Amino acid sequence: MKNEIASAIGCRVEKVHQPSKDELVLLLRSRSDAGKLLVCASANSPRVHFTNSAPENPKTPPMFCMLLRKHLTGGILSGVRQADLDRVLFLDFDCTNEIGDKAKFTLCVEIMAKHSNIILINEEDIIVDAVKRINFTKSEVRQVLPGMAYSLPPSQGKLSILDYSVGTLMGKLLELKDKRISDALLSLLQGFSPLVCREMADFVCGEDVKLKDLSNDKVEVFYEKLNSCKNALETNTFKALMLKNSEEKPVDFSFMDIKQYATVYTVHRFANLSELLDEFYAERDRIDRMRQRAGDVNRVIGNAIARTARKLNMQRDELAVCGDREALRINAELINANQYKLQKGAVFCDVENYYDANKILRIPLDPSLSPSA
Template identity: 40%
Template sequence: MALDGIFLRHIAKEIKDQALGGRITQIHQPNRDEIIMAIRTMEGTRKILLSARANSPRVSFTRFAPENPSVPPMLCMLLRKKLGSGKLVDVRQPELERILFLDFEAVNELGDKVKITVAAEIMGKYSNVIIIDEEGIIIDSLKRVDMTVSSQRLVLPGLRYELPPPQDKLNILSSEAEKICEKIKENYSGGSVSKAVIASIQGISPVVSREVEYRAFGDFFSGSLYEEKNFQSLVNAVEDLKNTAENVSGEPYILIKEGNNAFDFSFMCPKQYGDAVEIKKCQSFGELLDTYYSTRDSAERMKVKSKDLHRLLVNITERLSKKINLQKAQLQQCENREELRIKGDLLQANLYRIERGANSVTVENFYDPEMKPITIELDPALSPSVNAQRYYRDYRKAKTAEKYLKEYIEKAMEELEYIDAVSDELERAESERELSQIRLELSEQGYIKEPKGKRKPPAALPPLEYKSSDGYKILVGRNNKQNDQLTLKQANNNDMWLHTKDIHGSHVIIESDGEEIPDRTLVEAASLAAYHSKARESSKVPVDYTRVRYVKKPAGAKPGMVIYVNNKTLYVEPKSKIGEDEK
């Protein structure tokens, strides 16, 4: 993990510099894996987050203020009792272990000063926050580790606190660069040098080990570490890392992929990625971790929410498709309704020839030009007249069913098209708020049942806004509800409206108030409409455009569905940026 021992050394310095001597004013436990301590200093109050979450363990300053439970958990109550108004007197790190000790001077029940240590162990799924007394005895912890969890290292109240078993790695703070490189040489068996680096040096992450290799050898190493030139290059890179660790001179860098996705961080400015990633320098290590984990957690929550909505839409699509297929099969059966009427007429005309109790009768079909005989099945329990009336009744039922089935199929097809449009919205959603808006729309349409009073409606998002090369404002709807709002309420009747032709997508408005719009702006707006549609991966997309006054919403139509006239069509390439942003 990127939060390695050297990174933690920088965090320790940051906490020492800004909070040492401060006193605890509040302790909260927002969930089972996190504790937040508010510490008042001369410069103001700072919050320290201690997290033992498996996927985001950390100890650092934080600006977040998560909602706390109405009843504090037992460990939170214990901490308040032991550390209330406690003074932070030291921040320690054993060598370059991923462990930080926060030492507090507190007062016990008898009024005596005591030392209480809070140990934050940052070890992936084994992360923990442990409270230790001045004798080194465990008071309690976020996660209790008994024999059923580990037979090597128990973490239980009353036991003596012990550090995790040491690894066979060298401490870069106390070892010479040449000695470290000799160990790297021993561990190297070909291929990537970074594997040997991480196997040899205590407290470094994969991103740092790869950076050491890159700074020593560039993109690819194919030589031998026994060659003096290569060995010296490695020594120089390790020496740079050693100096950074000793002087705590690193800086907080966050690595961002396309789409503003934070995917890693480091105390070094990584050179290994070249121009493939954006490297952003943060104001502090606490801000870095807040940014990284909030971005990543948001992405994970989006993934879960998106998956749930996708599953719902797939289920609705399957249900509607089955319903349509069944109704089409029933409609096909109605196509034989005229045959039922003819049989009724033939029976009615031949009542005198039919014996009561007969199973069938063969008569001439006077509807057939050749008067061919036809055999008609009968219900022997019914009279000939009632049999004729039965065929007439079945004919009327089939005729009525045909009328309603056509309406049902048309309605189901419209609903299926709407669900397809929502699925397209879901594919294009880029934030949790957009997903919340989609969920709200589905709830309002009756596809999701929300518990009454449980969920607060999400705040509405504004439409996406662009500026054309000619200075015109262009607005793009994010979802069906916003498309309706944008086109039917917000836009002026003389503004220009654009939408992909016969393809699901966003409504696009050029604010023009009837002005003649330059061709360049029309093409740019059409390119945005193509991008914010189901056809965004196509090379050429047809986009219709017309004045807003020619766009209407049929009564009872689903959100986002409109009809329009007096339109023209452009064929454009989808683009996510226009005007100055495109450069």
């Protein structure tokens, strides 16, 4: 991805947008072409790549967006750097300040899941601001605040495959003899995803075994696979592949052929990583939105059902209490019509029920009440 973005070196920053709180879009223009660079630091989909999408922008730009417009608009992308193979990218810009003096700014993109961030630093490596400000309450290890000196995220102690010979790397891997192949690769090498590590294990011996169980022949196969992987990275000849399940939903992506899931997933090839990531996250975002909307609908329906059930139970309770309301009304009317017959202290009264062919109806009375009550 660094090499793809580096193809835009020399382009001018024409516009800066911030569609959401942790997402930026830089419109880069050259004399003959223009492109949109998406920089995202969301916890679920941190990434940086060129995009063809056009996300809706808020009516009022966030403060960080205004800051970037102030410093970067009109600036020239002059360099793209990466911290070894870690997912930290530096976009260098040659800019001009308010009084016309030359100034250099760097947009640092840290792709680290929930710890992802976008940080603007000046030529003295002082933080100007960040999408996510990190103070002491959020992290005692590393703070990201305006005015502080920028420092790289804490090292995981992993090695870059580009900085060591394959023989040296194999020696270090075989020292982790009690680990499975994928776990050893994941713990030792920078930039290797779990998917790629599992694929290398599958290529070596068809299953993810412990390193101590590898035969000499399998160690040789492992060496050759690691060497081909290194060559692909050095010569920038890696691939852009996406895995989709039977429902055509994106599952994962890779820079190398994935064959371990041939019976489960289909492999889709793209011309470059930007096209791959653009489609992968656009489709995943669409599915997430549908899932969220379905959840919202289910929640509304569930609340309506619960509310209706409560009303129904209340009406049933009321009906149980007042089920003989009509009989009580008739009794009251007949008592009122035959009040002249009532005797004080009587416990019942026989009256003609004109609601039932004048049949005699005996109505119980409360002897403690007077007839006029």
